[in-house]
Amino acid sequence: MKKWIIMVVLVVMLSISGCVEEEKQSAASKNIELATSLMASGEELIEDMDTDSTTDARNRLYAAKVSYEESLELLENTNTEDPEEQKLIDVNTIICNYYLESIAAEEDLLDCYDYLSKARTYISLEEYDEAKKEISKFGTSVDSAMPNLENARELSSEIEMDDVPLELKPVLIYDRESVFTNLDISSELLILEKSLYSQVDGLENLDMALEYMDEEEWEDAQNYFEYTVSNFTETRDILADLEDSQYSELSISSIESVIIYDASITFAEHCGKACEYMAKDNYDKADEEFELALEAYE
Secondary structure (H helix, E strand, C coil): CHHHHHHHHHHHHHHHHHHHHHHHHHHHHHHHHHHHHHHHHHHHHHHCCCCCCHHHHHHHHHHHHHHHHHHHHHHHCCCCCCHHHHHHHHHHHHHHHHHHHHHHHHHHHHHHHHHHHHHHHHHHCCCHHHHHHHHHHHHHHHHHHHHHHHHHHHHHHHCCHHHCCHHHHHHHHHHHHHHHHHHHHHHHHHHHHHHHHHHHHHHHHHHHHHHHHHCCCHHHHHHHHHHHHHHHHHHHHHHHCCCCCCCHHHHHHHHHHHHHHHHHHHHHHHHHHHHHHHHCCCHHHHHHHHHHHHHCCC
């Protein structure tokens, strides 16, 4: 009888062990399924993001970030002895970290476009000190995005696409390419930052030159026109390097700006010469230079 009791106990214990193991595997499977669903929601939010509306973009990025954080928490707290399940946990963990790095970079890039817009507004209002503050914030945001983009690029190289769930593949493939594009664009935005500073310096010097010219302080006016030429030449040369940018909006605006700065440089050069002649009381030559300055914008 004792022998049979022992056998029954063993059978019961093995059955319970099997049930517990099945429950473990079932829990792991459910967690992986839920995590994958959250990741798919995050991808959809990013895919449908309206980049023309910073408010919509920020809201979607925040919601996507929450989805990936919740998914990552699930994956990090899921244990399994099934090799296939573990493979899914590993690849999904990398994907979550990749998207969280990418989202952080996107948030910084959104900020930098806002700062750029504000800087240009202040420039148009001739509030140059405020413009420089926004340009500084613009550069800081781009600098902040770069490490996240570098991390995202490294993580993307660790993703084994054969192991990625089918529902996540299409958007992921596209998004991996956008990281490389954003890295290139961010490098070009730092170049643009330099051009903005020299542009503002040039406009400030031009204002001073015109002010001195109105006051008939010819030598001072000449000096400031020369400073303007130097600033605008630097701006034009920097923008010329961006004419072949992969980012069409940046390349087109650079091409248009180079044409404008060519005219502005010619204008300032002739005004400077006119002031030089005025200082020497050579009014005929000064008039010729003033005429040539006006023709620069025709």
